[in-house]
Amino acid sequence: MKVKNSWHRPQIIVVTALIAVGIIIMVAIAVVQHKPLHQKYKYGIVLDAGSSHTSVYIYEWPAEKENNTGMVQQKHSCNVKGKGISSYSGTPHKAGESLKDCMDEAKKIIPNHRHRETPVYLGATAGMRLLKMDNYTASEKVLKSVETFLQTYPFSYEGARIISGQEEGAFGWITVNYLSDNFRKASGTMGALDLGGASTQITFVSGQEMESPDNSIDFRLYGNDYHLYTHSFLCYGKDQVLKLSLEKQIEPKLDMTDNIILEDPCFHPGYNVNKSFQSVFDSPCVKKITSNFTHKGLGEWNKCHKAIKKVFNTTCIYSRCSFNNIFQPPVKGGFGAFSAYFFVMNFLNLTNLNLDEAKKRLETYCNTSWDTLKEKHPSVKEKYLAEYCFSGTYIITLLEDRYNFTNKTWNNINFIKKIGDSEAGWTLGYMLNLTNMIPAEAPETPLLPYGGYVTLMLILSLLIFVFFILGYIFFRRPSGSTHKVII
């Protein structure tokens, strides 16, 4: 007589198979999901050769997520000692060498095995645009010098060039919107306001028809079309516009034979400095005036405001212009204002005020005596300190009178230096564009987001647990009621 054992063979086989499949799926998902944990980073270097100085930015991103927007971040930045590369017009061979300390730093920061594949780009802005206008040969020699120098590094050299004003504006816009993750969100984009020493840029999505093709740029990013308004005003960075303002104030006094005294409402009472014409009227933005002068401060904000208005030409052949016959649609939406907009407004503590309050505080500040200010800010560079009243007044005049921000829309301007750890500026957008890191179309969404992965793993574990219990019950249950005795 044989008694069949309590194994219900088909059920047990099915249960065992299900458990095995469950374990295999869990292991497979875990392997795939955790792959990015052994993350490898890639790097890129961009040199911002500005009119006043050069900065070297190192960016990094996870090697396997190259095309996911929001992945690239600034890892490090380095300020090159001395002035901008355009200041080497007389000694071009020294321009390259000036970058040494920061480039050596980059070599240390980026892991050796990544050096060869790390791209290096140098973009020069308005300082070099002006040098090119003034002395083409010198500008070429400076570019050659930085090129030769950058090629001595183990990185992948991708070029040194003067970028156009449109590029500077558009890539600044890409940077701030990339860092704010606006390309993935449906919330819309923010405009970009960049103030440099030699030029200034305004870029935003206007939604209006563009009356001048030069001011229009189109991008398709991440599955969306963006129709941008952009303009770069050469000579309207804060250093060049100061020269313009001095020129305007000095011109009527030129027929005076004796020493010219320029009483400037934008400088502080007690400021009294002899200036040589070579140090001020040295750029293609201004006429070559050959008189030295004494620069004396008055500290009168209202007069300063009036004097600054005169640096803008208001003729306009379009339906509307900002200035100098440049078409501009009405400003729309939020704006990020960076570079010197931030440095100046932050120093003056005006970043969180409304327009009227800002004007009032600036009026008091401009009227402060030069001696008091120097005492109060002993560590601030004197050149900066002397010019904050002028620069602050210029910023307010430019934004309110020329770009047409009102009391109400003023609050849409955010004065920013960084978004997260990354500085606002054109460099990140420039690199993202040249490395094709923002795809035109949104990439397929990943198989599982993290939350989905965790949920799936939980459900599978639970199922396996249940199958174990079932298996156990089947295994233990005697043939019982269905027991048959086979004789």
Ligand SMILES: Nc1ncnc2c1ncn2[C@@H]1O[C@H](COP(=O)(O)OP(=O)(O)O)[C@@H](O)[C@H]1O
């Ligand atoms: N801490 C600071 N305070 C005031 N101004 C500053 C400070 N740091 C930098 N700047 C100014 O910011 C401007 C930066 O311009 P830059 O990028 O060099 O020129 P551009 O973009 O026109 O080629 C310069 O006018 C420089 O003097």
Ligand SMILES: [Ca+2]
């Ligand atoms: Ca700049």
